[in-house]
Amino acid sequence: MTATPVASGTRPPTPLGRPFVWLWHACAGSNLADGIYQVALPVTAVHLGGGAGGVALVAAMSRAPWLVFALFSGLLVDRCDERRLMRIVNSGRVVVLGTTALLLALGRADIAVLATAAFLLGIGETIFDTAFHTTTPGLVAPDQLERANSRLQAAEITTNQMAGPPLGGILLGLSAGLAFGATALLYLATVLALLALPASGKTTPTAPDAPTAPDAPGTPGAPGSRGDASAAGRPGIITDIRTGLRFLVGNRTLFVYALGVGALNLAWAAVYAALPVLALPPGPLGLSSASYGSLLMVAGVSGLVVGLLSATAIGRLGARPSMALGLAGMAVGFLLPGLRPTVAVLGVGLGFTGLLILINVVTVSYRQRTVPQHLLGRVTSAYRLIAFGCLPVGSALAGVIGSHFGPRPVLVLAGCVVCAVAIPMTVYTRPATDDTPAHAA
Known part of the structure; x- marks a missing residue:
């Protein structure tokens, strides 16, 4: 049940394409920004006198959206053009981080500001990450998914885990406002990269999706599962x-x-x-x-x-x-x-x-x-x-x-x-x- 090894002398694999390259740049930029602000949030909470309780509050607020908003983010991605959605989300992150940087520079920030920023950034993360993972199959052929995902994984590790945290530490050593401002600029750069992606051309079925077994007739994944628009209109959120x-x-x-x-x-x-x-x-x-x-x-x-x-x-x-x-x-x-x-x-x-x-x-x-x-x-x-x-x-x-x-x-x-x-x-x-x-x- 193993794949046949690639024989020597065969032609090189098909390039993943320019749209994927732009997606890769957006992945690298977003993860570098993530790595910086994930260090900046708790360290800034300590500097603002939040103590262990303040740090825990900021950390909890950054993760809470995955528990309370994740399912709705998936619905939003399925109902919208996910590429446009990623641009909107990262534009929102620019606003949140830019506002936080300004408040820090003016000395008006406190734990409540950081906790609010962490929650809003967490919501953005749930939407962006879900949209990002649904975009890749539309840019590369099915037999290229492993190669594409390996490139994206390598970019994520390099930027989020290896480059982002130390860079965040360096920026925090200069100024907390600078760390948040630089992160906002990185998200802005990803918005520009995402502008190079073509529209997905997604059309959302208006008839309710058929449930349960993926291979059953008339269910998602089977022929005829899309169906025609019906008088029932768009199904409800639940x-x-x-x-x-x-x-x-x-x-x-x-x-x-x-x-x-x-x-x-x-x-x-x-x-x-x-x-x-x-x-x-x-x-x-x-x-x-x-x-x-x-x-x-x-x-x-x-x-x-x-x-x-x-x-x-x-x-x-x-x-x-x-x-x-x-x-x-x-x-x-x-x-x-x-x-x-x-x-x-x-x-x-x-x-x-x-x-x-x-x-x-x-x-x-x-x-x-x-x-x-x-x-x-x-x-x-x-x-x-x-x-x-x-x-x-x-x-x-x-x-x-x-x-x-x-x-x-x-x-x-x-x-x-x-x-x-x-x-x-x-x-x-x-x-x-x-x-x-x-x-x-």
């Missing part, structure tokens, strides 16, 4: 959202992926909540903050390398072995430092976690290839609601377990969670040639 949820639950592979990625995110959040306790004084490793930060860069560099090579790896190994390799890397990366906590072992473990990019590319490409375009926004938002909703749960569990038993059991249990979901996620992974709406199950 009906539309329920249609996306039914498709997600009815597609067994997609639902297993959603639950599995949610569990992996729970484990990831738990590990990254426990790592500072393990690595920094008075923890057993006793690293300085600078050394700890440098060690975390290992995961970013590893993820970047895997992101650049993931399309080739999936093409040669096949989707199922690539999924198994990514899951094995995460499990080893969590278990090793939990069982033997040394600096060298932790560095090796973080390097192994970079293989999770293979999981991302396989799952995202499957979703984009399988879900009908007119449902992709709703299904993506429901999928990501599960994935992101598990992040705070993982952090909370790490706090409870770590306070009673220390950080090492958190890492070991996280590795066990990865092992538990590895079997169903690997079993349900199929070759890319099967990933069509007609075969969704």
Whole structure:
């Protein structure tokens, strides 16, 4: 069930095209801006005297939209031209960040201002990210999705995880207003890049989408599923959202992926909540903050390398072995430092976690290839609601377990969670040639 390796001497792959290049630039710019403001928000909260409570409030407000607005963002994406929607959202981010920068410069900002900005930026993130993931299938051919997603993953890691946080720290050292103002300019640059994308030409069905099984006659993904405009008009908001949820639950592979990625995110959040306790004084490793930060860069560099090579790896190994390799890397990366906590072992473990990019590319490409375009926004938002909703749960569990038993059991249990979901996620992974709406199950 593996893909046939590319024979030597064959012609190079078809270019992804200029529209995708502009989308890639928008991805890189938006993620660089995300990386800066995600550092700027909590640090500025501390400088404004917010303390632990203020920092927690700002962090909670930035994540709350994923829980309360995610499903509606998917509906909005399905009903609108997603490319125009991304431009509007990032224009709104420019206004929010520019206003915050001005208030900081005038000395009029407080925790309430930061919390409001964090919430508005979080709403923008739910809409933009959902729209972004639905745009890629319209710009590249189905057999190019792995290559396109690997490029986007590499851009996200480089800008959001590797470049954004240190750049944010440098800008904050000069001025908090400068950090927020520079982030606003980055979002403005992405708006200009998105202007180069052609309109999607989306037409939203006015008749209610048919529910449940993807391969059933007259349902999403089957011939005739679009239907003609009926006298019933556009279906209601709740009906539309329920249609996306039914498709997600009815597609067994997609639902297993959603639950599995949610569990992996729970484990990831738990590990990254426990790592500072393990690595920094008075923890057993006793690293300085600078050394700890440098060690975390290992995961970013590893993820970047895997992101650049993931399309080739999936093409040669096949989707199922690539999924198994990514899951094995995460499990080893969590278990090793939990069982033997040394600096060298932790560095090796973080390097192994970079293989999770293979999981991302396989799952995202499957979703984009399988879900009908007119449902992709709703299904993506429901999928990501599960994935992101598990992040705070993982952090909370790490706090409870770590306070009673220390950080090492958190890492070991996280590795066990990865092992538990590895079997169903690997079993349900199929070759890319099967990933069509007609075969969704």
